[in-house]
Amino acid sequence: MKRQAYFISDRTGITAETLGQGLLSQFPAIEFERRTFRYVDSVDKARFIVDEILSLAAEGGRPIVMSTLIEDEIREVFNHPRVMLVDLFGVFIGPLEEELDTASSHKVGHTHGRVDDVSYAERIDAINYTIGHDDGLNTRHYDRADVILVGVSRSGKTPTSLYMAMQYGIKVANYPLTEDDLMNGDLPRSLQSYRAKLFGLSIAPERLTQIRSERMSDSRYASLRQCQAEVENAEALFRKYAITHIDVTQMSVEEIATTLIDRLHLD
Amino acid sequence: MKRQAYFISDRTGITAETLGQGLLSQFPAIEFERRTFRYVDSVDKARFIVDEILSLAAEGGRPIVMSTLIEDEIREVFNHPRVMLVDLFGVFIGPLEEELDTASSHKVGHTHGRVDDVSYAERIDAINYTIGHDDGLNTRHYDRADVILVGVSRSGKTPTSLYMAMQYGIKVANYPLTEDDLMNGDLPRSLQSYRAKLFGLSIAPERLTQIRSERMSDSRYASLRQCQAEVENAEALFRKYAITHIDVTQMSVEEIATTLIDRLHLD
Helix, strand or coil, X not given: CCEEEEEECCCCCHHHHHHHHHHHCCCCCCCEEEEEECCCCCHHHHHHHHHHHHHHCCCCCCCEEXXXXXXXXXXXXXXXXXXXXXXCCHHHHHHHHHHHCCCCCCCCXXXXXXXXXXXXXXXXXXXXXXXXXXXXXXXXXXHHCCEEEEECCCCCHHHHHHHHHHHHCXXXXXXXXXXXXXXXXXXXXXXXXXXXXEEEEECXXXXXXXXXXXXXXXXXXXXXXXXXXXXXXXHHHXXXXXXXXXECCCCCHHHHHHHHHHHHXXX | CCEXXXXXXXXXXXXXXXXXXXXXXXXXXXXXXXEEECCCCCHHHHHHHHHHHHHHCCCCCCCEEEECCCCHHHHHHCCCCXXXXXXXCHHHHHHHHHHHCCCCCCCCCCCCHHHHHCCXXXXXXXXXXXXXXXXXXXXXXXXXXXXXXXXXXCCCHHHHHHHHHHHHCXXXXXXXXXXXXXXXXXXXXXXXXXXXXXXXXXXCHHHHHHHHHHHCCCCCCCCHHHHHHHHHHHHHHHHHCCCCEEECCCCCHHHHHHHHHHHHCCC
């Protein structure tokens, strides 16, 4: 039997989804049917949603409502006996008010934290740099890069670069190690002056062949033999030039990005 | 006096930072000095961090530790009388176990929720599409777009497009309305067959002039007069062709993206 779970927010719902999904994933035996309601910023909207949730409620158990709602009045609407309210925000306000000896503002605001530390202009600059230096483009401007990711094709360089630029305002170039580069065994000329900025991404050949096959199945490019050879040569290159590298096989883009930030002391 | 606040996670720290910062922003009168510790995945690491936190603790009050740590043993290290532990995760596990009548797994895992719903291949495809169709590039492939963002230069099209591609696997093209397009008053030819996919971004001229001035101050391009004329003409175009549009002046990239998803029923 599926259990209904709702993520409810007065803003984007991203925090409710992320923390809520983290909590639900602690119960792998239960299958949840999930849905997000964003921008729930009035009591009327909240009442409408509660009615809808209750009308859909299965017999198996109360729907679970995971909320990051800030305003008491709106949140109270979900405090209903036929709903399990998981109040991801409000629960902590009381203890914090006591600890800080200050009343909270109870205001919905721009609460991005992390991203607000980086100015909009910095993020835009970083995004433009990163798009312009994706996949080995414009290698002459590497002096402006904060980091240069290197790795074989489909090792995750592009999404990682963009994530770091967007979320942290870091200028990330990325350079794909081609078969020619790898056969040669030397660091490509355009990278040689920037060894201190290089960071290698490595990946298990079995995973690489799977990713490449999604687009080009039965190709030489996607074959396990080819992937094994490329990864082996890339790792040899990383070792030869003492390039810091990580195995990204089991990692999400967010994990690769934050690991890099930690390793390179970029924050 | 500054108050110390720490975000502590066994993974990326993104949830701890986002929710934690949201909570702290409810206390605008207090200045917090924030720091994130990521990948805290052993009792030893936790002990090392607690020691560091306590050694830095100011006289003004206990440091606040906001944790999304999953494993009880690691989290317990921060349950220290000289620390205020805000346990963003553990607090909810007990009530959920009771409600669901199931023991939780207490395991650190890939708990991305939202993003895990979209396959890696879909996200990569969307990113590649979006990079290749940024800023009016390749208008001939708009049949493959899920959405086409239109707006004047610097209205937020590029970061919004990339965010939607990366986080939700949505293929987003974007097309800048140039002065020629705007003077003309007609929808550019390349957009005419795709009116159903268009979504307009509008912005207050005062904010636009500020953004443009960060890069090109004292230029005609950045002048308030020019920004006013462009925004006015763009809005006239949106109305003439009944293009759904929103005012992004006060919105973050995440807010624009999730608002679009809601409006266009993309999730």
